[in-house]
Amino acid sequence: MRAAALESPGSLVLTTRPVPDPGPGEVLLAVEATTICGTDLRIESGAKTRGVTPGVVLGHEIAGRVAALGGALRPGTPAVGAQVGLAPEWVCGSCGPCACGRANVCENMRLFGTTVDGGLADYLLVPAPAVAQCVVAVERETDPALLALAEPLSCCLRAHTRLGIGAGDTVAVLGTGPIGLIHCALAARAGARVIASGRSARLEPSLRFGAAHATAATGAELVAEARRLTGGRGADVVIVAVGAPELAGASLELAAVGARVSYFAGFSAGASATIDPNLVHYRELAVLGSANATHADYAEAVRLLSSGALDLGGLVTHRFALGDVHAAFDAVRRRRGLKAAVLPGTG
Template sequence: MLAASLASPGTLTLDRRPLPALGPRDALLTVEATTLCGTDLRIVTGQKTKGVTPGVILGHEIAARVWRVGSALTPGVDVPAPGTQVGLAPEIACGHCEPCTAGRSNVCASMALFGTGVDGGLAEVIRVPARALACITPTAREIAPPLLALAEPLSCCLRATTRLPITEGTRVLVLGTGPIGLIHCALAASAHASVMACGRPNRLSPALALGAQVTTASQGDDLVAEVRDWTGGAGADVVIIAVGDPGLVPVAAQCAAIGGSVSCFAGFPAGALAQIDPNLVHYRELTVSGSANATLADYAAAVTALSTGALDLSALITHEFALTEVDAALDAVRSRVGLKVAVLPERTPSPGHH
C-alpha cells in the first residue's frame, strides 16, 4: 500500500509498503479521506516531536470504510460490518488512569494517538488494533469523506462547548477565524447564540457563511470597544480563544461580560505566558477554562451531527489532493491558501502534481 510516513523529524516519505498485519481482534479500514491541520505541519517540519514515533504514518482526521475484521470479532457486534463508512477517533485512551475513570479520557495520562504514536490516515489502509476498536464510529448515513474527516476537529470543539454555557441568545465572541474558530462559530450558531467572529480580513466571509452575525478584524482596545458596542456595553457572555496567541488572553478577559466565560481552546507555544488582570476575574466573576482533545462520546456526537446533516461544515473543505500529492497538500496548509485541505487516497492526481 502507499503511505506517507515520518522518516525522521522534518522528513516526510511517500512509499509503498506491505499491508498491515490483521490480528484476530484487529480491524483493517480503507482510508477514504484524511484532512490536515497545523499539527501535521508542525510534525513534518520537526517543530513537534513529543509523542511522535519515528517512522509513523501521519494523519489523525480520518474518514474510512471497514474492510477486513479479525477472526475473533463478530461483524456488526464487535465492529461495524465490512463496507460500513466510519470515522476514526484518534484518541486511544487507556481507560484505567484517574482522568479516564473520572470521565476525562480526552486527557488520559497514557494517551496514544493515531497519526503520532500509532500509524494514521495518510495511507491507503489503516490498522485499528484491538485496544482502539471503540474509536470506530459508523455514520448515520453516507456523506462525503472529507466532510466526515472533520468529525475530529468538530469533536474537539464539542468538548469545549460542554464546559461553556452556550444556549439561545448567548453572546459568543470567537477570536480566530481559522478552521477551528470557524467550527466554533458554526456550533454556537447552531445553538442559536449571537456570534461575533474576530480574525483575518480574508477569513471573515467564511465566518458569516457559517453563522456569525458580526465580524471584525480589530485588535486590542479597538476590539474591546467593538464588543462593548455590539453587546450594549455588557460584553460577551462567552469568549473562545481559537488561535494560539497568548496576547489574546488578557484581551478576551476585557471583552467578557460580568459572569462571563473565557475558553483557552488553542494550543499555545511551549513556555508561553499570558498576563491577565486578576481583578477582572475577581470582580467580574469570570470563569477561565481550557479544553483539549475529545472523548469518544464527543467524537460519536460529531459523526452524528455531520452524517445527519444537523451541522454542515462542507464550506470548510477548500482543497483536495491525491495521496501522491501529499507534499502539495502540506504546502497548501502552510500557505493558508484555503481552509481545510483533504487528502484522498483514491483521488486521481491533478495535472502538474506528482
C-alpha cells in the same frame, strides 16, 4: 500500499509498505479522506517531537471504510464495507483522569498519526483496543472529506459542552481559522449571537458559518468593538480559537460579568501571557481549558455530520490525491483556502 511517513523531523516521505493483515479483534480500514491541521504541520516540520514515533504515518482526522476484519471481534464492530469515522485517540481507562471522567486527557493516551500510524495512507490498521473507542459508523453515506472533520468538530463539541452555550448568549470567537469557524457554526446552531474576530481574509467565511458580526480589529480596538456590539456589556462567552498569547488577556477584557472564557487553542511550548487577574475576580469570570474529546463527543460529531444536522462542507476548499501529499501540506502552510483533504482513493 502507499503511506506518507515521517522519516525524520522535517522529512515527510511517500513510501510503499505491505498492506496490514488484521489480527484478532483488529479492523483494517481503506482510508477515504484525511484532513490536515496545524498539529500535522508542527509534526511534519519537527516543531513537535514529543510523543511522536519515528517513522510514523501522519494524519489524525480520518474517514474510511472497513476493508477487512480480524477474528474475535467485539459485538457491534461495523461490517466490511461500512463507512466510518475514526477518532484519533484511545485511552487506558484506569489512570486518574480516566477514573474521574476526563478520559480526553488520559495519561496513557495513544494517538493515530502521532504514536501509531495514521490516515495519510491507502490503508490503516486499527488495533484491537482501539476498535470500540475509535471506530464510529455513519448514519448515512457521507462525503469522506466532510466526515474527516468529525475530529476537530468533536474537540469543539467538548468545549461547548463545558461552556453551556445557549439561546440568548453572545459568543465572541477569537480566531477565524477552521477551528474558529466550527465554533461559530456550533454557537449559532445553539441560538447564540456570534461575534467573530480574525484576519481580514477569513471574515466573509465566518459570516457564512454563522457569525452575526465579523471584525479584523485587534487589541484595544477589538475590545471597544465588542463592547459597542453588546451595548457595553461584553460577551457572555469568549472562545480563544487561535494560539496567540495576547488573546489570553484580551479575552478577559471582552468578557461580561459572569462570563465563561475558554482557552481552547493550544499555545506554543513555553508561551506566556499577561492577564489582569482582577478581571476574573471582580467580574466573576469562569476561565476554562479544553483539550481533545471524549468518545461520546466524537460519536456525536459523526452523527451531526452524517445526518446532515450540521453542514461543514464549505470548510474543505482543497482536495489532493495521496501522491500530492506534499502539495497538500504546502497549501495548509501557506493558508490557501480553509481546509485541505487528502483522498487516497483518487490517485
